Amino acid sequence: QVQLVESGGGLVQAGGSLRLSCAASGRTFSSYGMGWFRQAPGREREFVAAISWSGGSTNYADSVKGRFTISRDNAKKTVYLQMNSLKPEDTAVYYCAVSAAAGATVVAVGYSYWGQGTQVTVSS
Secondary structure (H helix, E strand, C coil): CCEEEEECCEEEECCCCEEEEEEEECCCHHHCCEEEEEECCCCCCEEEEEECCCCCCEEECCCCCCCEEEEEECCCCEEEEEECCCCHHHCEEEEEEEECCCCCCCCHHHEEEECCCEEEEEEC
16 A cells, blocks of 8 residues: 655745655655646646656656656655746646656556645746
8 A cells, every 4th residue: 555645735926936745655665656747627637747766767748847847765755846937827736646667657547546636826
């Protein structure tokens, strides 16, 4: 069994920054890829960023490239999402997830476990 706990969400003005954290427990964290997804009201969950087991490979949605950075600390069993230059359209509930494989998977079906989510609200 895997438990994921996200933190770091909140309210920020456009142009600001937030850093999300996702702490994992209950599984060999360092063997699997990790990802961040988000879901805005009335919209489907969408891919944001993913990182491979070693951190050596990352993938990003086009909408966040150059603004968001995913990283991980395997010793702390934590994955991070640094979000800079935030826009109102980044407003959503952000979820972290553990992949079923070692790579930086971009599709939601490739993930086995999900956190409860953390709200990010960007005001204009």
